[in-house]
Amino acid sequence: MVQPTIRIEQLTRSFKMGDEIVKALKGIDLRIEQGEFVTIMGTSGSGKSTLLNILGCLDQPSSGDYFLDGVSVKDLDKNELATIRNTKIGFIFQSYNLLARTSAIENVELPLLYNPAISAEERRQRAVDALKKVGLETRMGHMPSQLSGGQQQRVAIARSLVNQPVILLADEATGNLDTRTSYEVMNLFQELNEHGITIGFVTHEEDIARFSKRTVVLRDGNIIKDNIVSDRLWAKAELNKLPGPID
Amino acid sequence: MNYSNLIKIAWKAIMLNKTRAMLTMLGIIIGVASVIAMLAIGEGSKESIKKNISSMGANMITVRPGAGMMGGVRQGMTDMQSLKMKDYQAIKQQAVLLKDISPLVNGSGQAIAGANNWPTSIYGAATAYLDIREWGVEDGSMFTEDDINAYAKVAVIGKTVQENLFPNEKEVIGKMIRFKNIPFKVIGVLKEKGENTFGQDQDDIIIAPYTAVQKRILAQDYLQSIVASAISEDQAGAAVVEVTSILEKSHQLREDQDNDFNVSSQQELIKTFSATSEMLTVLLVAIAGISLIVGGIGIMNIMYVSVKERTREIGLRMAIGAKGKHILLQFLIESILISLTGGVLGVVFGLSITFVIAQIAGWPVSITINSIVISFVVCTVTGVFFGWYPARKAAQSDPITALRYE
Numbered sequence: 001m002v003q004p005t006i007r008i009e010q011l012t013r014s015f016k017m018g019d020e021i022v023k024a025l026k027g028i029d030l031r032i033e034q035g036e037f038v039t040i041m042g043t044s045g046s047g048k049s050t051l052l053n054i055l056g057c058l059d060q061p062s063s064g065d066y067f068l069d070g071v072s073v074k075d076l077d078k079n080e081l082a083t084i085r086n087t088k089i090g091f092i093f094q095s096y097n098l099l100a101r102t103s104a105i106e107n108v109e110l111p112l113l114y115n116p117a118i119s120a121e122e123r124r125q126r127a128v129d130a131l132k133k134v135g136l137e138t139r140m141g142h143m144p145s146q147l148s149g150g151q152q153q154r155v156a157i158a159r160s161l162v163n164q165p166v167i168l169l170a171d172e173a174t175g176n177l178d179t180r181t182s183y184e185v186m187n188l189f190q191e192l193n194e195h196g197i198t199i200g201f202v203t204h205e206e207d208i209a210r211f212s213k214r215t216v217v218l219r220d221g222n223i224i225k226d227n228i229v230s231d232r233l234w235a236k237a238e239l240n241k242l243p244g245p246i247d
Numbered sequence: 248m249n250y251s252n253l254i255k256i257a258w259k260a261i262m263l264n265k266t267r268a269m270l271t272m273l274g275i276i277i278g279v280a281s282v283i284a285m286l287a288i289g290e291g292s293k294e295s296i297k298k299n300i301s302s303m304g305a306n307m308i309t310v311r312p313g314a315g316m317m318g319g320v321r322q323g324m325t326d327m328q329s330l331k332m333k334d335y336q337a338i339k340q341q342a343v344l345l346k347d348i349s350p351l352v353n354g355s356g357q358a359i360a361g362a363n364n365w366p367t368s369i370y371g372a373a374t375a376y377l378d379i380r381e382w383g384v385e386d387g388s389m390f391t392e393d394d395i396n397a398y399a400k401v402a403v404i405g406k407t408v409q410e411n412l413f414p415n416e417k418e419v420i421g422k423m424i425r426f427k428n429i430p431f432k433v434i435g436v437l438k439e440k441g442e443n444t445f446g447q448d449q450d451d452i453i454i455a456p457y458t459a460v461q462k463r464i465l466a467q468d469y470l471q472s473i474v475a476s477a478i479s480e481d482q483a484g485a486a487v488v489e490v491t492s493i494l495e496k497s498h499q500l501r502e503d504q505d506n507d508f509n510v511s512s513q514q515e516l517i518k519t520f521s522a523t524s525e526m527l528t529v530l531l532v533a534i535a536g537i538s539l540i541v542g543g544i545g546i547m548n549i550m551y552v553s554v555k556e557r558t559r560e561i562g563l564r565m566a567i568g569a570k571g572k573h574i575l576l577q578f579l580i581e582s583i584l585i586s587l588t589g590g591v592l593g594v595v596f597g598l599s600i601t602f603v604i605a606q607i608a609g610w611p612v613s614i615t616i617n618s619i620v621i622s623f624v625v626c627t628v629t630g631v632f633f634g635w636y637p638a639r640k641a642a643q644s645d646p647i648t649a650l651r652y653e
């Protein structure tokens with residue numbers, strides 16, 4: 001039997017704020033199978049980022065279980081978490097988080113610098129391949145400042161792909177982009193997903209969620225809805241419906 | 248993660264902020280350069296002192312009347328006349344650690360040759376004197392035992408005396424000079440020796456048989472000093488002890504009496520002077536070292552700013568798999584690279600300063616490999632020491648908080 005990529009059980013996360021305890025997640029159960037494209041929805045403050053940070057092994061649950069690719073994450077120490085992030089997770093942020101004055105290819109290579117098993121040649125090769133996948137093979141030497149927001153986010157996506165992760169996790173990845181560019185990025189995610197890459201995608205925008213296969217809705221730290229997207233849209237088709245780009 | 252990757256990352260960070268890195272390095276550059284220059288000057292002066300003192304005769308042992316040490320308070324007249332010919336004879340007969348020995352009497356006055364006159368000193372010595380001083384004649388010859396026995400009025404003169412009394416003559420051997428109206432025949436010219444440690448011109452001298460000087464010029468029965476040479480430099484200390492004990496017996500001093508003479512070796516003189524110069528060197532290097540510390544604090548300051556500025560970068564690196572130790576090493580290597588690069592430039596700069604000082608001021612300098620090695624070690628230590636705390640702070644960041652940092 002194939003392991004679910006993600007399995008969480010009765011997961012909670014609370015933060016101490018002075019005397020107060022903020023319960024950001026209040027006992028969540030969730031399974032994400034290999035090849036899924038799940039959107040995590042919810043209003044601001046509902047716990048989306050908190051959940052995604054735990055899924056991405058940036059944070060540990062206060063209680064409950066989390067299995068990533070069959071590994072129980074809650075027993076791991078800081079260094080082991082770093083290794084998991086380095087080998088199994090691809091993270092994409094709202095604000096791209098590319099290193100300034102560092103070329104696209106070097107930004108993409110970055111995760112592999114922390115993996116001693118990968119040689120310099122393989123690192124370069126994989127970075128080139130990842131940039132090809134996001135359609136930026138002609139921009140490899142460009143600095144982030146020479147790229148548009150959408151291109152920067154595609155570099156960030158290439159960076160998240162370079163370590164061949166078991167899941168891509170994106171937190172409001174289209175939040176800084178205009179509609180057209182958002183759709184382009186969503187088209188890229190859909191293509192990657194069609195090639196078998198599992199994606200967990202946080203957004204609060206309804207129309208963006210319709211590009212995924214399944215939506216999970218959070219409210220006040222609980223999952224209130226978990227649906228298959230019945231009226232799924234294809235970003236490529238939606239792009240054609242948009243008024244043409246103003247050059 | 249291999250170190251070459253970390254070094255690459257750190258080097259890149261430095262290159263992205265060249266001006267700032269250069270300014271930070273400046274402290275280290277100045278610190279290292281001054282340490283190098285100060286050590287070179289200190290070592291140089293120590294060596295020149297050694298050479299100068301040795302130029303008076305490396306194995307030389309000097310017996311002086313009076314208990315006073317060099318620069319100390321001298322006793323009364325009788326004490327100053329306590330060295331006699333019988334002391335010289337006693338030492339000459341009994342000492343086994345001495346190679347050569349000579350009594351020494353000296354006086355100063357005008358030397359006259361024809362129309363020229365020149366104030367100088369005359370030294371009455373034995374034939375061995377030149378060997379003791381590791382000196383030789385350039386022209387003519389030294390007087391002999393026979394000359395001493397005959398109270399002969401013959402003299403060997405130094406270069407300075409020759410130049411002042413015979414400015415126009417090439418050949419001075421056989422010429423007559425008068426010292427305090429006593430005529431002496433010049434039979435030799437000494438090789439040039441230059442100034443000694445105290446700035447005295449060693450070539451401003453007339454040497455004649457001690458018998459003649461003692462009787463005909465000074466009319467005294469005591470000796471100003473006795474000089475001797477130990478059989479080797481190593482034996483100089485033992486020879487001092489031997490000579491002291493011979494003189495104690497010869498002077499029939501009681502247990503509770505202070506010696507009315509003192510014996511010293513050049514080695515002691517070298518030690519005394521080296522110690523002074525060493526102290527000075529330590530002081531100068533300490534001051535230079537303080538500027539290195541200030542430079543180090545500059546690095547710490549910049550590393551703090553750098554860590555703060557790059558909080559998001561640190562968060563990102565951690566999010567994509569960097570461990571605490573990677574971040575720690577990245578910043579540590581960065582600060583070591585800054586201080587080491589500063590060190591290299593500092594050494595180059597320091598060597599240049601040293602060279603310029605040697606050329607322009609004419610000071611004696613001596614560059615040792617040690618001072619360069621020490622500089623590099625100190626720079627590395629500075630980099631680690633002052634880089635550690637900021638790097639540690641960076642390594643302990645929480646990735647989520649760091650990523651949110653604006």
Ligand SMILES: Nc1ncnc2c1ncn2[C@@H]1O[C@H](COP(=O)(O)OP(=O)(O)O)[C@@H](O)[C@H]1O
Pocket residue numbers: 015016017022023024042043044045046047048049050051
């Ligand atoms: N580090 C933290 N310290 C205290 N409270 C936090 C922290 N992170 C998140 N929270 C709280 O947890 C709740 C969920 O936050 P978050 O997961 O960021 O929401 P979302 O991403 O859905 O907007 C919020 O009430 C927020 O204030």
Ligand SMILES: [Mg+2]
Pocket residue numbers: 048049050
């Ligand atoms: Mg959020």
